[in-house]
């Protein structure tokens with residue numbers, strides 16, 4: 521498994537302290553859980569392995585726009601296959617030859633060739649570098665990242681299944697091995713999936729607890745601590761958790777609000793996600809019960825429409841809604857008594873919880889940042 525995506529531990533070993541892009545390599549690999557049976561192989565490989573850097577449509581993100589006609593390494597299929605097989609040295613383009621089977625390299629090369637000349641507008645203004653620690657998504661093409669995330673003051677009871685406080689040896693990137701001492705814990709959720717639909721809604725889901733942690737609106741995130749600054753590195757070696765930008769409208773609290781009635785195993789098990797018309801569908805199981813959750817933006821900024829499906833919840837579901845935010849949660853099905861929401865098996869098969877923003881944000885915009893920091897001095901790398 522990949523160090524930072526460890527599903528069980530709040531401490532992790534940062535093996536790539538200098539090159540932000542190398543971290544993103546891992547990030548891209550971490551999206552491998554994706555399945556998309558309804559699209560072509562090339563598209564599936566692209567969405568799974570390439571979109572994290574080249575954008576969902578290939579219009580560029582931290583990797584260059586592949587839909588224009590400017591190709592540094594050649595735009596013929598043979599050139600693309602060569603770049604894919606070998607990667608681009610230290611420029612952040614991984615060598616896929618060692619990772620993907622030849623048939624997938626071939627399929628994604630065809631897919632890439634087919635997008636050349638589409639001239640899709642990159643999410644950045646002309647002349648602006650597409651290399652930015654400020655990733656963006658939209659309602660049509662929500663962006664999903666697997667990354668560390670700040671807890672934003674979420675109380676400890678929420679993280680009941682996390683393997684807190686395990687002692688981990690200190691890793692030295694200079695020495696390329698473990699050295700004396702212990703790894704400092706990272707103050708972040710290591711197993712988060714974050715999705716942004718643009719300014720209207722972003723959310724953070726924890727794949728260990730299999731629950732929504734918080735929602736916010738605004739410009740999404742500043743990844744500088746984690747990816748490094750656009751101009752010349754500057755990734756933090758500790759405390760490298762990205763920063764949420766914008767007001768937080770809802771934050772969960774307390775023990776898991778959802779119980780599968782009669783479930784033998786209480787611990788949820790995340791099984792992956794797929795994209796349905798670009799929108800992530802999160803999947804997990806609790807004992808024999810399979811659950812999916814698809815979150816889309818509602819009418820108001822920060823409003824999250826959470827569509828659940830369950831199979832095998834023979835006795836239904838009971839939600840004990842978090843007392844401090846129960847008023848923000850409405851269900852289209854089931855019986856509500858105070859903070860308890862009961863759904864029969866039939867109701868649980870498919871239901872929607874709408875989480876509305878409160879009168880005031882739970883956290884006022886934590887960080888108002890300039891649009892990009894390309895001209896700003898990169899933060900110094902903290903020496904271990």
Ligand code: HEC
Pocket residue numbers: 541542544545546548565566569570571572573574582583584586590591592593594600603604608611612613614616628629632
């Ligand atoms: C970790 C981020 C990352 C991932 C993941 C990634 N790329 Fe790249 N890619 C880059 C960067 C950065 C460059 C620019 C390299 C350079 O400056 O020469 C690049 C360059 C390329 C180029 C050459 C563009 C040119 O100008 O010639 C192609 C083609 C390409 N990538 C395709 C892909 C495909 C297909 C995948 C998925 C299998 C993929 N990339 C995954 C970061 C990434």
